[in-house]
Amino acid sequence: xxxxxxxxxxxxxxxxxxxxxxxxxxxxxxxxxxxxxxxxxxxxxxxxxxxxxxxxxxxxxxxxxxxxxxxxxxxxxxxxxxxxxxxxxxxxxxxxxxxxxxxxxxxxxx
Amino acid sequence: xxxxxxxxxxxxxxxxxxxxxxxxxxxxxxxxxxxxxxxxxxxxxxxxxxxxxxxxxxxxxxxxxxxxxxxxxxxxxxxxxxxxxxxxxxxxxxxxxxxxxxxxxxxxx
Numbered sequence: 001x002x003x004x005x006x007x008x009x010x011x012x013x014x015x016x017x018x019x020x021x022x023x024x025x026x027x028x029x030x031x032x033x034x035x036x037x038x039x040x041x042x043x044x045x046x047x048x049x050x051x052x053x054x055x056x057x058x059x060x061x062x063x064x065x066x067x068x069x070x071x072x073x074x075x076x077x078x079x080x081x082x083x084x085x086x087x088x089x090x091x092x093x094x095x096x097x098x099x100x101x102x103x104x105x106x107x108x109x110x
Numbered sequence: 111x112x113x114x115x116x117x118x119x120x121x122x123x124x125x126x127x128x129x130x131x132x133x134x135x136x137x138x139x140x141x142x143x144x145x146x147x148x149x150x151x152x153x154x155x156x157x158x159x160x161x162x163x164x165x166x167x168x169x170x171x172x173x174x175x176x177x178x179x180x181x182x183x184x185x186x187x188x189x190x191x192x193x194x195x196x197x198x199x200x201x202x203x204x205x206x207x208x209x210x211x212x213x214x215x216x217x218x219x
Contacts, residue, residue: 004160033207042200042210043153075209088152090208096160098208100152105168 006089006104014109019076020103024069024091030092032065032072037086037103046074046087081110113137116201116211123195123218131186131214133201141204142184144209145195146170153200159184188216202218 007022023032035043035069049056049065049072056063062075076083088103117132135142141160143151144187155168159178173192178184188195203210 035208040198040213040215042212043202043208044210045207048207055143096158096204097155098204099155101143102150102152105150 006087006101007031008104009102010107012104012107012109013079015079015081017079019079019083019108021074021087021089021106023072023074023101025072025089025091025101026070027093029067030094032063033090033092033098034061034063034074035090035100036046037088038084043088052078058078076106079106079108081108084108112173114117114201114203114209114211116199116214119214121214121216123216125218126190127179128189129216131188131199131201131216133184133186133211134182135184135201135203135209137205137209138181139203139205139209140181142178143204143208144168144174144176144184144186145200145202147200148197156186156199158183189191 005024033048034046037043047058047063048054049063065072084107086103086105088100090096090098090100114135123129143158144156147153154170156174157176159165162181165178175187199214201211
């Protein structure tokens with residue numbers, strides 16, 4: 001079963017614009033993570049936010065977490081063509097199981 | 111280089127054949143995972159192992175088997191019982207976050 005649901009499924013923007021992706025989940029979590037996947041490659045971890053945190057930054061990435069709404073958002077500022085990829089949220093509810101959503105496909109036009 | 115190595119990168123199988131996908135890691139992580147990814151979809155957990163000689167079924171274990179005889183290795187066998195095996199298979203280790211290999215793409219002819 002998939003815990004996270006990303007929105008939108010696909011997003012196309014111009015270089016320099018900001019990209020926002022949202023994730024909703026169903027059960028209580030220990031942390032929420034965002035991963036990036038270039039086409040045909042493995043996933044790369046971007047950022048982890050714990051359940052007691054509300055916002056976290058890493059370079060051009062900003063993640064928010066609202067546990068009352070069971071939702072998270074990933075903001076990529078000043079996007080670049082190289083940001084074109086699929087982005088997945090993943091929730092960790094303990095027990096060594098991380099559950100992934102279906103992902104948002106981001107296309108950044110140069 | 112530290113990391114996770116999956117092989118082969120591409121694999122073709124005839125119906126009725128078993129195939130084994132290799133996953134080797136030198137990160138010294140205890141936990142290892144196999145995920146399946148279908149086009150345009152997220153990852154679904156097949157099997158995971160928290161420690162050597164122990165593993166648990168994930169959400170879609172039917173038609174798959176694994177072994178964990180060494181900490182570094184977690185091979186996945188796709189058996190003939192798996193009715194729709196064509197997919198992208200990802201191996202990962204876990205240490206706070208997941209670290210992924212580059213994947214193996216299996217196509218059934």
